[in-house]
Amino acid sequence: MLQLEHLGRPQLAEKKTVFVAFAIEDQRQRDLLKGQTLHSRAPYEFIDMSVKEPYDSGWKEKVRTRIRRSHGVIALVSKNSLTSSGQNWEIQCAKEEGKPLLGVWAYSTDRTALNGFRTVTWSDVNIASFIDSL
Template identity: 30%
Template sequence: MSGPRAFISFEMEDRWARDFLVEHAKNKNNSIQFVDYSVHDPFDSKWKTNCKIRIAQTAGTIVLIGPTTYLSEAVLWEIAETTRQGNHMFGIQIHRDRNYRIPTGLLPRQVIRWNFDSIVAELESWT
């Protein structure tokens, strides 16, 4: 059984956390089939159109929360689009020992600490 597909929303300075999450998912024995639908191309005129399509192809969005995530226009738009499409969503504080400001549109109860078992449990709750 494979798990749901997730769009990953993150601030570019936190790309390392996205890469780590994707690699960690590949190396763990779990029921999650992790598919990365984040946008890799630089911000351009087609960005929102591409994001809408990619978000629609997923069960939900994972928001990686770092020091400046709450300021990112792109992340805020991706959160709003996920909500508009009625998809699931949760956030992950990218450092276990720090709390960063939660971006608008994401509720505190939707945010977890960086723990792969917790991430898998959240993703499995989408099915």
């Protein structure tokens, strides 16, 4: 009987789930982020709660469940973030759930600041480093 050796074989990395918080006005940027392949070393997926009516019945509980199941949260930050009650609630929820949170400026010409977390420029290196750290 042959025994198969598993030593020395690379282990498959756990697929990381990253919740994306964004203002509905920045949906195109969210689409770009979700469509971007950062690198193949770490498998990952982006999820979000794209809704036009953020306060439908049960919306907050659905968001909280998705954030709880995520390894971390990326907030696409822009001037629209300042008035997006849905995105701001998602960010607050991520903080309450103790999830790692990274802000990424959605546009190269917009450096809106949100308090309580680090915001970086949109680059493969910055986003991949965050995902690798999860």
